[in-house]
Amino acid sequence: MSVRGALRLLLPVALIAALIGLWQIAASTGWIAEALNLKPFLVPSPAEVGDALWSNRALLWENAWVTLREILFGLLAGVVVGIGLATAMRFSRVLRDAIFPLTVAVQAVPIVVIAPILVVWFGYGIGPKVVIVAFAVFFPITVNLLDGLRSVDPEAVKMMRTLDASRWAIFRRVEVPTALPSFFSGAKVAVAVAPIVALFAELAGSSSGLMRLIIQDNANFEIARVFAATVILLVIGVLLVGLTALAQRLVVTWR
């Protein structure tokens, strides 16, 4: 690895380690609690958070698994619907004129408003959360993919037509590859938004999941465990963004 490559890996790790260290000192000496005029147990140190993470691992994992499933199934459904809508709108002008305004309107409905309604309709299980995440996620996929499909070079389409390409062959061999970078831009937004929306959905009413655990623990001053749950959410978020970027690198191999 080059010096620059090593630095790029080392610097952020060092910075995070330094911040955690600083927090450890500030929390264990009681500075933060003193400054905020709080009881020391309300300001857990990183060591205490680590301890909570380990000793509650079964409980945390059980709830994280619920939230993770909400996020993943929601993303999957949203991506499938998003791709389907964009494709349909690309192939039919009439469909595009009919669906697009509706898509924008649907997307403008605040999640905070529909989440409680869906909970009333479909109950406390993971189903309504999946619907809500899908709801929030399909729009960036649809819009970005459609933009990408429409940005195709008309000269390339002409060239394909004289090479006996059907409409489908042009879509498959020219439009889809052209649109992939914008699709991934949409996917990155989707992946960043999905965990937040899943937490919102749990907030509206749920029987399990990390958000439900966090609310409970906050009420019972189990602050170390709240931080532990936050750490798990952070890892989920970073993994999702990282995996999406990796997928893009593997799929879009040209410039």
Place this chain on the structure above:
Amino acid sequence: MRKDNSVSVVARGLSHTYGELCSLRQIDLAAADGEVVALVGPSGCGKSTLLEIVCGLREPSVGGVEAGGAADAAGRLARCAYMPQRDLLLPWFSALDNAALALRNRGAGKAEARREAGTLFERFGLVGFEAARPDELSGGMRQRVAFLRTLVAGKPVLALDEPFAALDAISRAEMQGWLAGALRADSRTVLLVSHDIEEALYLADRVVVLSARPGRIVAELRSPAPRAPDRDAAVTDPAFVAAREAALRALHAGAAPAPGTGR
């Protein structure tokens, strides 16, 4: 079905207008089977539009056009292969897959299409570059792959729109020699649009000079030595130089506003 010396491309009284703008006026043009006809003219004279009409990508506003015996747009599209000015190689496909596009579009399997296009790679000196992505190829090689892609389509008529305009002078001369060789080996009816008179006279059997917009045919010249193996000798030959001067004069005369338009 094609007979020797039969007429492969013919346009009769063809005009084209974009809204108010008349881009082509009263074009009568014929290319025999296996003949290379070059169209030269000032920029904006409708040369590319004429190619697109012949290929069935557009319809003329007035007049008729036939390619390979077909008069309707779909029929012309099936008989013409179009090579655009930019090579338009698809960056996500290898050189070989780009060349094989027409076969894939017609439903051939990947392996079969690659095998068929691969034989042309051997014939045209591109062996070893099959797997290269377009951005790894030089400008001249990209144009060669683009030309093979057009050739592999197996159409009787090739429409080449300033195929080497993007290249520097040296690569352009090289590519003209290469294309001449390719056409000697695999004869097709070719309509070649060019802004380079030397290129047109060297590659074509006949050069048609168009006027400034609206494009009309102002002169037709026969090339003294079409696609001669020794390009450098051919283009410095006195007969070639004389033909080039005649073409230049026609081009300059045609660049002036046409009678009855402008002013």
